[in-house]
Amino acid sequence: ALYRGYTDATFSTKSPQPPWQGTLGPTLRSEVGDMVEIMFVNKLSKNYATMHSMGLAYSKYDEGSDYPNNTAPGQQVNLPSAEAVPPGIAPGDCVVYKWFVDDNAGPPAGQPAAAHSYHSYVALQQDTNAGLIGAQIVYAPGQMAPTMANYREFPLLYMIYNEMDSFLSGQNAAALQSKNPSYSGPWYGSGSGSGSGSGAAPSGSGSGAPSSGAPSGGAKPNTNTNTNTNNAHSRRSPQAAAGAQSYGGGEGGSYGAINTDTLYSGNYSVWHPQLVNLAGANQFMGAPSFYSMNGYIFANNPTYEMCLNDKVIWYTMAYGSMSHVFHMHGNGFYYNGVGMPSISECSLPPVVPPNIGLAILNLSSGRCWLTVRSSSFAGINDGEMKTLYMNATGAGKWQVICHVHMHQTMGMVNNYQVHFAGQCPLPALGS
Ligand SMILES: [Cu+2]
Structure with a gap:
């Protein structure tokens, strides 16, 4: 999953990127005093995504961060719209972000440019390991054109991509399996545990039973007997829930199964995208890590x-x-x-x-x-x-x-x- 720029309103012609830019998304350039406006379309098939700016100023609406806004289990909280953060953007959905480039984002006096970045923030670790990171450059007023003309500019990302932690790990494992039918590596997952991708509406067609081939210590049976039937509970995605149950070991060892009944606090629109992206990760035991620069x-x-x-x-x-x-x-x-x-x-x-x-x-x-x-x-x-x-x-x-x-x-x-x-x-x- 990579950020890519497009030159047309139909999002069919990609804007060019230098080949060395690799996995990085389009470099967003602005000057102090500018407003950056981004039409963001999620073309992923299953997962949610956002754009969160590291360095520019934003309103709550433009924060691009999907995090719980209430921590009381079992409560459905509807925030005033002025405080509401657009949740993770569902597949096929879109949002317009507006980021203001204030003085603080500019370079120190005497320097023409400053490095910033942006990334997806639905499930931070799972989104970024899937590849959703890009560079931003903020120039001093009037310095964008002369700097671009008079310097060679190279955004350079140091990132260890842990494929196990990518929200695409289950899909990657399934793809590997289909290409190599004889492969019987120790990967987890149902192949459909990444959620329905149909926005906030729950999907009733989940068939994401944990793989019976999961190694011991991985998938755990759901021992949850909570019969809470509040609104949030009833709207959970069967697919996401099933995927969560197969949530296995990560880079820091086994997290065990997610108890989805503890995740109902706050808005469904907040926790559901996170659960979908989390459920897509940790399904490919033994997946490699790539110690990369720009991928x-x-x-x-x-x-x-x-x-x-x-x-x-x-x-x-x-x-x-x-x-x-x-x-x-x-x-x-x-x-x-x-x-x-x-x-x-x-x-x-x-x-x-x-x-x-x-x-x-x-x-x-x-x-x-x-x-x-x-x-x-x-x-x-x-x-x-x-x-x-x-x-x-x-x-x-x-x-x-x-x-x-x-x-x-x-x-x-x-x-x-x-x-x-x-x-x-x-x-x-x-x-
Ligand atoms: Cu290093």
Whole structure:
């Protein structure tokens, strides 16, 4: 499940994205003082989704966050419309979000741009592991066009996609099974436990019995004998409930079965979308995790390209349940005006004498020496975004990685390339 932009009112022609942008949604650009207006259509087949802005200002209506607004079990609460949050957007449904770009969202004085992001917030972990994350850039007033013209800009998402936690895990497991009939891996699920997808109306056609093939410790029988028959209770989705009963182990171990009778607080329109998305997850025991940057692993990304001496902005962000460390070879960067530059004479292929520095790296060509300060790191916590400015002085093809060692081992490695002088195939900046 990915955010994608469209250029037409029928949502049939996708807006172009750079290939290296991978799983990220469209980059939303605005300037301080703007109002961002988004027509959001959910084209998923079963699951709910929203867009929640990380950084812009919103009213309650535009929050794009689906969370319980009442915690008393068994009570149906109808909030005043001014306080009501549009619930998770059902498949085929749509909403218009309006986000205001206030001063706080802008970059610090003297900088042209600031990194922000957006994501789906029905069931946060399950939505984002399915792929629903995108980048936002906020420019200082009047700086969008000149910055886009004079910088290479690269949103960069650090994310460990746990396929087990995706709300599509059950569908993915079923798809894998259908493609490989002989596969008998340890996956949970009924294949139809992701809810009806028919909006707030309950579906009566659920057949989501937990798989009899689920391993021990996974699906648990429903021992619920609660006979509560209030309105909210009677409106639960049989499919979602069945899916919830097959809710098995997650990344942190087994959560056990959801007792759906404890989820009736607040509005049905609030908890039902969450239950649908939750029920779609944790149905694919043994599903892989992908330690990715923009969805790419082990440097299988389309290379981030720039010309020598280009000005570059990396809009870095981390999502998920791990902190990461941005680290690049060959060049350095500035963060909030603090310089972590490389010192390079490596602009041309011919041999250049080595510089004095904190560290000396020998390029693989053996013909060119480059000194790089060892401080070209930036820690990024989950949900955090950092705007890093780089002057591309070190030509060559280099790594940009996560320097958490285990993450690097598992694939959090991408490549970028600074083309040598006179050899850059890209249109020149400022042209
Ligand atoms: Cu990492």
